[in-house]
Amino acid sequence: MSPGPDHAVAIEGVSFAYPARAVGEDPVPALRDISMTVPAGTRLGVLGPNGGGKSTLVKLILGLLEPDAGQLSVLGYEPAEARRRALVGYLPQRTTAETDFPLSVRQAVALPLAARSSPLTLRDRSAERAADEALELVGMTDLGNRPIGALSGGQLQRALIARAIAPRPKLLVLDEPTVGVDAAGQQRFADLIDTLHDRLGMTIITVSHDLRAIAAGSDRVACLHRSVHFHDAPRGLTPAILAQVFAHDVEPLFGRLHVDAHAAEDCDDPSHHHHDHGHHGSCDHAHDPTPDEHTTGEDDR
Amino acid sequence: MTFLEQLRLFAPGVVVALVVALLGGLLSVIVVMKRLAFVGQGVSHAAFGGVGLAAILGFASTTGTDPVVRTAIVAVFSIGAGLAVSHLARRTQKRTDTAIGIVMTASMALGFVLYRLAANRARTGGAGPLPSIEGVLFGELLSISSSAAWTTAGAAALIVALLFWHRRSILLWSFDEDACAPAGLNTARIGTVVLVLLASSVVLAVQVAGVVLATAILVLPGATALRLTRSLVPAFVSSVVIAVTTVGVGIALSIELDWPPGATIALTQCVAWLIAALTTGWKR
Numbered sequence: 001m002s003p004g005p006d007h008a009v010a011i012e013g014v015s016f017a018y019p020a021r022a023v024g025e026d027p028v029p030a031l032r033d034i035s036m037t038v039p040a041g042t043r044l045g046v047l048g049p050n051g052g053g054k055s056t057l058v059k060l061i062l063g064l065l066e067p068d069a070g071q072l073s074v075l076g077y078e079p080a081e082a083r084r085r086a087l088v089g090y091l092p093q094r095t096t097a098e099t100d101f102p103l104s105v106r107q108a109v110a111l112p113l114a115a116r117s118s119p120l121t122l123r124d125r126s127a128e129r130a131a132d133e134a135l136e137l138v139g140m141t142d143l144g145n146r147p148i149g150a151l152s153g154g155q156l157q158r159a160l161i162a163r164a165i166a167p168r169p170k171l172l173v174l175d176e177p178t179v180g181v182d183a184a185g186q187q188r189f190a191d192l193i194d195t196l197h198d199r200l201g202m203t204i205i206t207v208s209h210d211l212r213a214i215a216a217g218s219d220r221v222a223c224l225h226r227s228v229h230f231h232d233a234p235r236g237l238t239p240a241i242l243a244q245v246f247a248h249d250v251e252p253l254f255g256r257l258h259v260d261a262h263a264a265e266d267c268d269d270p271s272h273h274h275h276d277h278g279h280h281g282s283c284d285h286a287h288d289p290t291p292d293e294h295t296t297g298e299d300d301r
Numbered sequence: 302m303t304f305l306e307q308l309r310l311f312a313p314g315v316v317v318a319l320v321v322a323l324l325g326g327l328l329s330v331i332v333v334m335k336r337l338a339f340v341g342q343g344v345s346h347a348a349f350g351g352v353g354l355a356a357i358l359g360f361a362s363t364t365g366t367d368p369v370v371r372t373a374i375v376a377v378f379s380i381g382a383g384l385a386v387s388h389l390a391r392r393t394q395k396r397t398d399t400a401i402g403i404v405m406t407a408s409m410a411l412g413f414v415l416y417r418l419a420a421n422r423a424r425t426g427g428a429g430p431l432p433s434i435e436g437v438l439f440g441e442l443l444s445i446s447s448s449a450a451w452t453t454a455g456a457a458a459l460i461v462a463l464l465f466w467h468r469r470s471i472l473l474w475s476f477d478e479d480a481c482a483p484a485g486l487n488t489a490r491i492g493t494v495v496l497v498l499l500a501s502s503v504v505l506a507v508q509v510a511g512v513v514l515a516t517a518i519l520v521l522p523g524a525t526a527l528r529l530t531r532s533l534v535p536a537f538v539s540s541v542v543i544a545v546t547t548v549g550v551g552i553a554l555s556i557e558l559d560w561p562p563g564a565t566i567a568l569t570q571c572v573a574w575l576i577a578a579l580t581t582g583w584k585r
Contacts, residue, residue, distance in 0.1 A: 064482060083485055090483040097477035101334055102527065102536040111476065112484035115469040124469075147531045163480070 008171050008203035009038040009061060014070030016056055030056040032226045038205065043197060045218030046207045052225040054207045058175050062090060075170050086116065089164035093176040099149045099156065106131050106144040109163045134162035137199065138192060154185050165196065174206045178213040186212060193217045307556050313450035314442035315552055318509045320457045321518055322548035324502045326541030327464060329523025335475040337499060338520045343401035344383045345503045345515040350408030351378030352437050353415030361419065361431045368449040376504045382408055383500040387492065440511035440563025453505050460498050467494055510563035521570035528577040547573050
């Protein structure tokens with residue numbers, strides 16, 4: 001077991017800027033002084049506009065980028081070390097997999113695990129078993145022998161989730177999991193994540209610009225736009241907060257999110273949040289009063 | 302001379318061709334799936350630079366240890382070119398084709414200049430003749446020495462062993478490169494391993510089919526096999542069977558018809574692909 005089981009992810013004062021694109025230009029800031037902790041076994045939704053630093057945050061948690069300042073700890077390890085130990089499962093936004101590769105679904109799911117085993121074992125039965133269990137968890141047992149290229153889009157996504165959970169990671173990171181998925185598919189996806197969370201008890205971080213993806217399966221929500229603000233989800237999320245988070249986005253997206261925000265409000269107890277917090281200009285004034293539940297990135301202004 | 306006598310005479314070349322066929326059978330599945338055909342093409346043309354370098358350094362004879370030293374120089378040159386391509390491609394936002402275009406033409410131009418300088422020196426200094434340009438371009442199977450054959454077999458055994466050792470990470474890298482890092486693997490390292498193994502195999506294949514045709518052996522068997530099956534083990538097995546068969550048939554045809562062996566092997570592999578393409582439906 002890894003040390004520090006109470007926090008799956010601990011981020012303290014992390015900043016990151018991409019290098020300047022040309023000589024004489026400034027570095028491109030992506031994240032500014034982010035602090036948050038994700039308790040083990042919880043589900044965190046990270047909501048933010050495109051360009052708000054979500055992908056950067058994911059890459060930092062996976063240890064694919066190094067922060068310019070601050071500390072990250074993933075399951076008690078440096079992020080890259082946690083990744084090397086296969087403690088972190090990752091579902092990318094768009095798969096880069098060559099789907100007409102000559103692999104069965106089961107082989108594709110087992111491959112990352114098998115690639116870590118000794119080259120001298122001709123057949124990695126433990127990886128095969130783990131793949132079968134993962135396929136069972138996502139409800140794809142009967143499709144294990146199909147060629148990976150014969151799956152529909154939704155089935156492929158489930159296979160990729162099976163691939164991510166086959167090593168039984170302690171943390172699962174989902175990057176924009178519902179982009180291009182229809183409403184019914186989104187519901188199935190939310191149910192699947194619920195099932196995985198209940199049965200495996202892993203920490204799940206879902207990153208999205210789409211409130212529906214976040215609201216369905218998150219215990220808490222962090223609003224991310226360069227800096228971060230925390231809320232119990234979805235209760236603390238009001239249209240005003242969303243407006244704040246998405247303030248720099250273009251009109252059409254803003255309009256669409258407004259609709260989403262009302263939908264989220266309807267799902268929740270609508271009685272007071274809007275009025276209580278609707279006029280606050282800043283996200284971090286808007287959440288409820290129990291301070292220990294909200295590790296707050298300090299104000300971004 | 303009877304067919305068998307000729308075959309015995311060409312035994313070292315036949316051994317090299319079959320060994321290269323085995324390598325091509327294994328690697329071509331990866332080359333096709335990972336779209337490395339043009340990389341292979343670039344590396345094989347870069348081998349021409351190595352040939353020129355070997356010639357100017359004086360390792361020009363077709364007998365003794367010269368062919369082995371020459372192959373070693375060509376190998377170092379080609380692997381270096383391959384690494385230069387991957388470095389350039391990283392620097393220029395993954396424009397691998399441009400990087401290959403630059404490295405390939407640079408090494409071919411350099412190779413030809415060096416070759417001409419060596420040829421002039423040989424003419425005025427009375428040294429032995431250089432390997433023919435035609436042989437370098439299209440293969441010189443029949444002049445392969447037995448020392449070259451042994452070296453090739455040894456190098457091929459090493460390549461196969463390394464392929465076997467890294468097989469699962471290479472498969473994952475070919476299937477989904479971006480999944481390597483989250484799986485805890487070193488993506489760049491796998492890419493380099495594949496590049497070095499591919500470049501080494503290209504160098505061995507250049508002996509059989511020359512810098513122009515060597516890619517055929519490292520593309521066509523896999524392309525043919527993948528038309529016949531979409532399962533992992535059958536794809537590799539049938540690719541190896543197709544490679545060895547087409548190379549064998551190609552050599553036999555070249556002896557029977559007195560056609561140049563490298564080109565005949567390449568044509569045989571093309572015909573095999575064509576048959577597979579026509580029988581499995583053109584559009585697939």
